[in-house]
Amino acid sequence: MPKGRGRTSRIRRRKLFRSSESRGVNESYKSEFIELKKWLKDRKFEDTNLIPARFPGTGRGLMSKTSLQVGQMIISLPESCLLSTDTVIRSYLGAYITKWKPPPSPLLALCTFLVLEKHAGDQSSWKPYLETLPKTYTCPVCWEPEVVNLLPRPLRAKAQEQRTRVQEFFTSFRDFFSSLQPLFSEAVENIFTYSALLWAWCTVNTRAVYLRHRQLRCFSAEPDTCALAPYLDLLNHSPDVQVKAAFNEKTRCYEIVAVSSCRKHEEVFICYGPHDNHRLLLEYGFVSTRNPHACVYVSRDVDILVKYLPSTDKQMNKKISILKDHDFIENLTFGWDGPSWRLLTALKLLCLEAGEFTSWKKVLLGEIISDTNEKTSLDVTWKICCYFIEESNAMLQKVSRMKNEEVALINQLTLVETLWTEELKILQASAAILSSLQTTFT
């Protein structure tokens, strides 16, 4: 057998590939991390397990110094390192927040504090942390509208809604920002620009940990659940890991404990939640490849559901209103394991023949009505799946053309491309499953 073709060589090559894929480049020598570590040490935190590093797939993150075992504490960050609404209230901003009516939200307090501390530069006691924060963010709320328009329809709608909300957040608190003028010699409008607030909003949205606070009366009724956790917020997300993360009232530290093990010199991940790729892109500005929670949404309007059904069906309007009344119009999806039960059920109901229509309740409960109904609904689901495959391919071509023409938008376009590529893979997996299910009826 020629050298290097055997089983052992294949396994060795695979191992090498796996480790080079996840191997990080140590960044602990960088001045921002040296300063951050000093700052953390002053606040009684010293890290023994992790090193800041840059990884090929995920960018900047944290690497294990030693192997981490199940049940081992990965990081335990003292309360004094956390930036929460308590920090803001105790600061020079506290008096302004307490007297402002109607009471500002906890989110506004955190964003205002971030903008002001960043503006303070060298004068800020949070400078070592601020220096490690991204200068810009990759979330769709920061994208050019022409790129947002390339997103799958349900996500596009959410991204547009989110942008409107952030813009309103900015305009509705202009008076509050003006009230802070006594703190500055320069005009406050030059400090609280939309881009400064957007940066602060993205910082909180993409990096904050969950930390429940008692509700202070100086804040509006929105739950006060966010805190920034310097250094700990360098941990990237993986849908495949499990950790326990919470504030420990006894130790007064925010603690993360490993639930799965991690080998030495590998990237240490936490799980931000069982999020699909739309949520990851919208809220965190990235797409996870091979994400088990990823799915393709059949958009909210019913046009696509009825596209392959006979237009002569007299009961169609009634069927659609039943689906609407029973909340079967939203969250219809294709996943890695085929069409969701909800999607199949909605299509089974739409495919009922005139004589079967009275059985619609049984369909919603999951009963099989007839072989014909099973077969027709599978055929229609398959056609819808193929329609989405064509759409994904067309979008991928469009994005690829734009990448050549709009070089300045390459990062945003690459994210859109990754999303459509993942959607295409899911649809192809679903189409294969549907094809094999269809053969049981031939």
Ligand SMILES: C[S@@+](CC[C@H](N)C(=O)[O-])C[C@H]1O[C@@H](n2cnc3c(N)ncnc32)[C@H](O)[C@@H]1O
């Ligand atoms: C809490 S921060 C994690 C640290 C971050 N990578 C950094 O350099 O500051 C969350 C951000 O990290 C990035 N991120 C997290 N997990 C990722 C992943 N699996 N792949 C790519 N980017 C990821 C996203 O930009 C996300 O908004």
